[in-house]
Each structure stands twice: as C-alpha cells, then as structure tokens.
C-alpha cells in the first residue's frame with residue numbers, strides 16, 4: 001500500500017522535474033536549478049549509469065533518476081568516547097537501492113546489518129559508531145547499489161591525550177627550540193571522567209608553576225640548554241592505564257665556554273697546557289687566540305680535543321715557554337647560533353689556590369688548599385672573616401711544602417681556632433719566586449654551637465666585638481689588631497696555629 005503510494009509520488013515529482021528541467025536547459029537559471037543540473041553528474045565507470053540515464057531521457061515515466069549526493073566528501077572531527085553519526089543522505093534513494101558501508105575498503109555494514117559491535121545501522125542509512133577512539137580515524141564511505149554512488153567521510157578522532165606546542169599537535173614527536181625562545185606546551189585530555197594532568201621533565205615531576213600545570217600548560221620562557229629533554233604528560237584518570245604522551249625537546253644554544261684553570265703556571269723552557277671546556281648545540285668549533293691572532297698548529301702549538309662528562313675540551317699545548325708566551329689567551333668557540341670565549345692567563349706565578357677539604361672539631365678548624373706552582377712557594381696568606389664583619393683577619397704562612405712533585409702541586413694545611421659560631425669565610429693566596437697568585441674563591445663554612453657558654457652571649461654583638469668577646473681584649477685593641485702585622489695576629493692573639501705538613 002504505502003509502497004505504491006510512495007512510488008506514485010516519486011513518479012509525479014519526477015515528471016515535474018522533467019517539465020522544469022527541459023525549458024531550463026536553454027537559459028540557465030541560478031539558484032534552485034543547481035540540484036537539477038547536478039543530474040548530469042558523472043557517477044563513475046559503471047554501466048548502470050548509462051542505462052539509468054538512458055531511462056530518464058527515453059522513458060521518463062517508468063524509471064527514477066539515479067541517486068546522488070549533494071556532497072561527495074565530508075569531514076567529521078570527533079572526541080574520543082563520542083558516538084559518531086556517519087550519514088549517507090542520498091537524493092533519489094529508491095527502495096530498490098541498497099547501502100553498503102566501508103571503512104577504508106573494508107565492509108562494516110551491509111544494508112541494515114552492521115559488522116562489529118560498535119557499529120549500528122539507522123533506518124535513514126546512517127551508521128552510528130559508538131565510543132569512538134583514535135584508531136577509528138579513517139576514510140569511510142557509503143555506497144549505493146546498484147549504481148555504486150559513493151559518499152566519502154573522513155573521520156578524525158582526537159587522541160585521548162595530546163600535547164600541543166604553540167597550538168600544534170606534537171604528541172610523541174620532537175621539537176627543536178632555540179636559546180631565548182618562548183614556547184607553550186599544553187596537554188589536552190578527552191576523557192569521560194575527572195582527571196588530573198601531570199607533567200614530568202626527564203622523569204621528574206614538574207612542579208614549577210602550579211597554576212599553569214593545573215591547566216595542563218607548561219610555559220618555557222627564555223629557553224636554554226637546561227630545558228632540553230623529554231617532557232611527558234599523563235592524564236591521571238585513576239585508571240590502570242592512564243593516557244600519556246611525550247615530546248622530546250632539543251635546544252640549540254650558543255657555546256658555553258669555561259676553563260677549570262683560568263691561570264696557568266709554567267716555567268721558562270717548560271710546556272704549558274691551556275684548557276678550554278665547552279658545550280654547544282649544534283656542534284661548536286674552538287680556536288685559541290693570542291694578541292688578536294688565531295694560533296695555528298706549529299712547533300710551538302699543538303691542540304688536543306677530548307670528550308668529558310657533559311662537555312668537550314680543547315687543550316692548547318705551548319712548548320718551550322719563553323717570556324713572549326706569557327700573557328692572556330682567548331679560547332673562542334662558535335657554532336651556528338653564536339660564539340663565546342674564555343680567557344686563560346699564562347704566567348710564572350702560582351695558580352689560584354683551590355680549597356681541598358676541612359675538618360671541624362669544636363671551634364678548631366683544619367683546612368687544606370692545593371696550589372700549582374713549578375717554582376717553590378715562599379709564602380702564603382690566609383684571610384678569614386665572619387659573615388657581617390667588615391674586614392678580613394689575616395694570617396701569614398711562612399713555610400710551604402710540595403704535595404706532588406711531578407705535578408708541581410703544593411699543599412697548605414692550616415688550623416684556626418674560631419671563637420664564634422656562625423658562617424665564616426676563608427681564602428688563601430700563595431707566593432712563589434716570581435710573585436703572588438690571586439686569592440682563591442671564598443670557602444664558606446659554618447661553625448655550629450656546641451658550647452653554649454661561649455656562643456650564647458655573643459649572639460647580638462656587632463662585628464667589631466667578635467674578637468673582643470672571643471679573646472677577651474678591649475674594643476680599642478680589637479681595631480688596633482687589624483693594623484698589626486699578620487704574623488703577630490696569628491701567633492699572639494687569635495690562637496690560630498698554622499700547620500703546613502709535608503704529605504709526600
């Protein structure tokens with residue numbers, strides 16, 4: 001009954017179309033005519049088209065126009081977990097037509113029969129894909145038989161979690177940043193329930209700015225070397241296998257150049273080794289420069305490259321050192337990003353002393369320093385000071401001893417009796433037959449309270465009164481004390497005993 005009625009209607013419509021269509025051929029009319037003109041659409045290489053076309057023109061009253069789609073390519077964006085409806089909304093769909101659904105050439109629905117439990121067929125030929133996931137992203141099409149007319153739908157289902165860098169998806173990819181850049185990493189999740197976004201960097205949880213991290217955002221400002229590494233994001237939804245992603249960040253930076261020996265001691269006729277340590281990305285090239293000239297390999301100079309933990313090193317070896325070889329050298333390292341340099345000073349003076357270690361027993365402090373000098377050391381000076389005090393107290397060291405003959409290393413061992421707890425600073429310089437070294441960098445150390453009777457009353461005294469309190473002399477004496485020769489201070493007043501020991 002209904003069928004008969006339907007086909008009657010369709011026939012009627014077709015006849016009407018026929019009427020309208022013919023006159024419109026001669027004078028194209030805009031607007032409503034578009035649909036009808038599309039009837040000329042070439043449906044493909046199949047024979048069915050030709051026959052149906054023939055039918056339309058030859059026997060209008062018997063055969064229907066073939067089915068067609070207003071759009072042949074559709075795009076759908078969906079989130080994981082969505083139920084996605086894929087439509088197959090054909091015009092001129094007849095009861096004699098059948099629909100097949102394909103996912104990238106594999107049948108997923110045949111008429112009203114779905115293959116696979118997540119696919120459901122609708123009476124209007126649409127299918128519903130339940131609980132979509134990233135794997136469902138593909139090219140789908142429905143095909144109307146027997147004419148084999150197709151409509152393609154490209155479905156893209158976002159991942160459950162994705163990492164965006166400056167709004168581009170970079171999940172599980174790598175990124176190269178440049179020193180000084182500013183970038184935003186954002187972790188987005190599409191999860192049905194509540195979840196907490198957790199960022200980590202090189203395996204350690206990132207906690208820096210809680211507000212941003214809560215929103216899944218990591219801001220990298222003024223990027224430098226230390227920002228290079230693996231950033232991971234986890235969408236903690238309480239499940240056993242929470243979604244996660246990562247992005248590997250590479251940072252390109254201009255060379256970082258340093259040396260562990262800013263001053264190099266040598267002797268007339270001896271060799272000198274200058275060390276230039278650097279890190280660079282991309283790879284850096286190093287040069288040594290003296291008096292504005294780049295040093296070339298020669299009888300005089302040789303270069304050694306070596307790799308160390310975390311940096312590379314170029315060593316300049318100067319042979320047969322003479323007076324003309326003393327002075328300042330530059331080590332310059334350059335790469336595609338920029339260039340940087342470090343200065344190395346070559347002289348006959350001792351190198352800057354280096355703190356080795358110390359022992360604290362009550363108020364007695366024993367400290368050790370190492371100094372490099374090929375020439376014998378004649379003297380050393382130790383300065384020390386309590387935080388907040390304006391001046392250094394000085395002790396002089398009259399004797400010096402070799403620690404390692406082959407390397408020209410000297411050891412200074414010194415014992416101080418410090419009258420007050422607090423944060424102390426100490427530094428040392430040494431003299432050889434040519435002159436003085438620089439002062440070592442301050443070594444800071446804490447003297448803890450262990451005898452309350454000594455420490456407690458001193459707590460709020462101004463710096464001038466430290467020595468007064470510690471050694472029981474007057475304020476006037478304390479200021480006079482600074483004018484005394486260092487050796488007197490050491491031996492007479494401060495109970496500082498100096499022990500230079502031979503450690504050979």
Ligand SMILES: *[C@@H]1O[C@H](CO)[C@@H](O)[C@H](O)[C@H]1NC(C)=O
Pocket residue numbers: 085087088089122124125126
């Ligand atoms: C087909 O039916 C489904 C389910 O009722 C609906 O969501 C969809 O919009 C329909 N498609 C068209 C083209 O009307």
Ligand SMILES: *[C@@H]1O[C@H](CO)[C@@H](O)[C@H](O)[C@H]1NC(C)=O
Pocket residue numbers: 104137138139
């Ligand atoms: C379709 O499948 C082929 C092979 O199975 C695959 O290479 C291709 O990427 C798929 N197309 C899409 C759009 O996923």
Ligand SMILES: *[C@@H]1O[C@H](CO)[C@@H](O)[C@H](O)[C@H]1NC(C)=O
Pocket residue numbers: 278279280281283284307310311312
């Ligand atoms: C050290 O040099 C090598 C090549 O000579 C390079 O691959 C490496 O990245 C460099 N290391 C650093 C920290 O610059």
Ligand SMILES: *[C@@H]1O[C@H](CO)[C@@H](O)[C@H](O)[C@H]1NC(C)=O
Pocket residue numbers: 403404405406407504
């Ligand atoms: C001195 O230094 C050399 C070279 O580093 C080493 O072989 C030697 O054992 C050192 N000697 C002493 C006493 O530390």
